[in-house]
Amino acid sequence: MCEGFVHRILSKQRTGKDYAELHTWIEGDSKGVGHRAERHHYSTKLRKEIFEKYGAEGVGEWLFHIALDNLNTLSKHEKIHKNKTATVHKFTFNFLSKKGYVDYKTE
Numbered sequence: 001m002c003e004g005f006v007h008r009i010l011s012k013q014r015t016g017k018d019y020a021e022l023h024t025w026i027e028g029d030s031k032g033v034g035h036r037a038e039r040h041h042y043s044t045k046l047r048k049e050i051f052e053k054y055g056a057e058g059v060g061e062w063l064f065h066i067a068l069d070n071l072n073t074l075s076k077h078e079k080i081h082k083n084k085t086a087t088v089h090k091f092t093f094n095f096l097s098k099k100g101y102v103d104y105k106t107e
Helices: 004-015 020-027 033-039 044-080
Strands: 089-093 102-106
Touching (some): 004 020, 020 033
Antiparallel strands (some): 089 102
8 A cells, every 4th residue: 555656645745845765764675574663663763863864844754654554554454363343444545635645534
């Protein structure tokens, strides 16, 4: 769902900048479970590092990126465990909006 290009498009719409370098850094050199352990969680150390390089707006884009990815992980987790009471998560990327937001609803 949340490949790097989607993050870049949403950043561009939200801020006017695509933050390609930031999103590439967040994803790291490898995909899979391991890369998320390093850069897909909140820590004051990471926040400070990102703030120093990209400013407050960059921190917001980092948080938005990891929020989307973690919601995607939730959906995959529920499918893997065949959770019969799982909530269905529906995302719509609002590319037509100049704000670059994601519409989200559950069923």
